[in-house]
Amino acid sequence: MAITVDPKTQKLNIRFRVNGYKKQFYLASGLNDLVKNRIIVESRWEEIQRDIALGRFDSTLKSYKFGNYQNVVVPTERLSLDKLWNKFLAFQTQHLERSTLESDYKQITKIIVELSSQSLQDAPTIRDWLLTKYSYHTAYKSLAAFSRCCKWGIDACLVDFNPFEKIQLPSPKSSSNENSKKAYTLEERDLIISAFESHPKFSHYSSLIKFLFWTGCRHGEAFALTWGDVSRQCTRISITKAYASRVRVVKGTKNNKRRVFSCLQGSKLQSLLEEVQPNSPDPKELIFKSTTGQRLNLNILNKCWRYNDTGEYRYSGVVTELADQGIIPYLKAYSTRHTFATWAIASGASPEKVAYWIGDNVQTVLRYYCHPDVTKAECPDF
Numbered sequence: 001m002a003i004t005v006d007p008k009t010q011k012l013n014i015r016f017r018v019n020g021y022k023k024q025f026y027l028a029s030g031l032n033d034l035v036k037n038r039i040i041v042e043s044r045w046e047e048i049q050r051d052i053a054l055g056r057f058d059s060t061l062k063s064y065k066f067g068n069y070q071n072v073v074v075p076t077e078r079l080s081l082d083k084l085w086n087k088f089l090a091f092q093t094q095h096l097e098r099s100t101l102e103s104d105y106k107q108i109t110k111i112i113v114e115l116s117s118q119s120l121q122d123a124p125t126i127r128d129w130l131l132t133k134y135s136y137h138t139a140y141k142s143l144a145a146f147s148r149c150c151k152w153g154i155d156a157c158l159v160d161f162n163p164f165e166k167i168q169l170p171s172p173k174s175s176s177n178e179n180s181k182k183a184y185t186l187e188e189r190d191l192i193i194s195a196f197e198s199h200p201k202f203s204h205y206s207s208l209i210k211f212l213f214w215t216g217c218r219h220g221e222a223f224a225l226t227w228g229d230v231s232r233q234c235t236r237i238s239i240t241k242a243y244a245s246r247v248r249v250v251k252g253t254k255n256n257k258r259r260v261f262s263c264l265q266g267s268k269l270q271s272l273l274e275e276v277q278p279n280s281p282d283p284k285e286l287i288f289k290s291t292t293g294q295r296l297n298l299n300i301l302n303k304c305w306r307y308n309d310t311g312e313y314r315y316s317g318v319v320t321e322l323a324d325q326g327i328i329p330y331l332k333a334y335s336t337r338h339t340f341a342t343w344a345i346a347s348g349a350s351p352e353k354v355a356y357w358i359g360d361n362v363q364t365v366l367r368y369y370c371h372p373d374v375t376k377a378e379c380p381d382f
Contacts (some may be wrong), residue, residue, distance in 0.1 A: 014027040030054050084240050088149040143167065147168060183341075213336045214268060222295060222296075233265065234277060238259075306332075319331075338369055351366055
């Protein structure tokens with residue numbers, strides 16, 4: 001699928017394929033290859049893509065001919081919210097990963113089924129019902145999703161208004177203590193590592209905890225690492241994929257950024273990898289596994305970090321135990337990433353380097369990983 005230029009006439013054309021059709025489709029624009037004309041052709045190509053996603057593709061191409069502006073679809077009936085949402089999901093499925101759809105849209109879909117009314121005219125009533133039935137945060141998230149859906153519906157010529165745009169709830173306020181601290185000090189980090197190493201139940205996971213603290217990688221990225229991603233000297237780690245625990249699939253990294261994390265010969269990280277590396281590692285073998293040899297996931301990490309609730313008994317995780325004793329504050333497991341980034345910057349690394357190391361952008365690093373309460377202290381050997 002592409003916008004091409006005829007080598008003889010220098011006219012812009014559109015060539016593409018559609019699932020279910022054997023032939024390749026060809027649409028001549030009759031327009032010269034100029035910037036202003038490319039905008040026109042790209043707009044027509046976007047229109048075709050939208051129709052394909054919505055299941056109303058005109059295989060004759062008559063409605064897409066250039067100079068034909070009779071193909072604008074005007075809604076002949078008012079779509080209900082559930083029907084519009086289903087079309088919105090069908091469109092999103094074309095370009096979003098399954099894990100994103102599961103995490104961001106699955107709950108919203110269930111809520112829509114339960115709504116007391118599916119009419120877009122009843123948006124205020126839907127808002128009030130959500131506030132009665134669900135938490136403020138869920139209601140806020142649902143209304144925002146409904147608004148995005150309707151906005152898309154307007155662009156797709158399926159509806160002509162967005163009733164949720166003006167009834168959005170104010171953003172939920174964090175409690176005074178919530179997220180006030182996201183990174184551990186180096187002393188607290190080392191206490192956690194030491195506690196994992198000596199713990200009677202969870203010492204097996206000490207190597208994973210060290211790796212997370214010393215690289216700042218996302219947990220799913222660590223779960224997906226194999227020995228084929230590590231150089232023979234254990235000084236270069238290729239991070240190209242991640243394991244999505246919720247849907248149990250290996251996919252690309254969160255933002256599809258591939259990166260190589262390098263460490264010095266003799267460093268703590270290199271020594272750790274050499275220590276856990278088998279004599280003849282299989283390139284496909286996972287580096288970090290559960291006590292039963294299975295792939296790790298967020299549920300397992302949460303059990304050893306926070307707690308394990310079997311229904312009859314509840315066992316505190318390593319960090320929860322330390323927090324209950326007043327030794328350290330309790331922070332979520334994702335604080336391993338915040339701790340690495342915060343102290344990397346505090347030790348003199350530039351935001352650009354840190355952004356590359358953790359697979360993020362500079363703006364995010366500056367916004368989320370610079371914690372003055374932590375970085376104001378003198379930085380020990382990092």
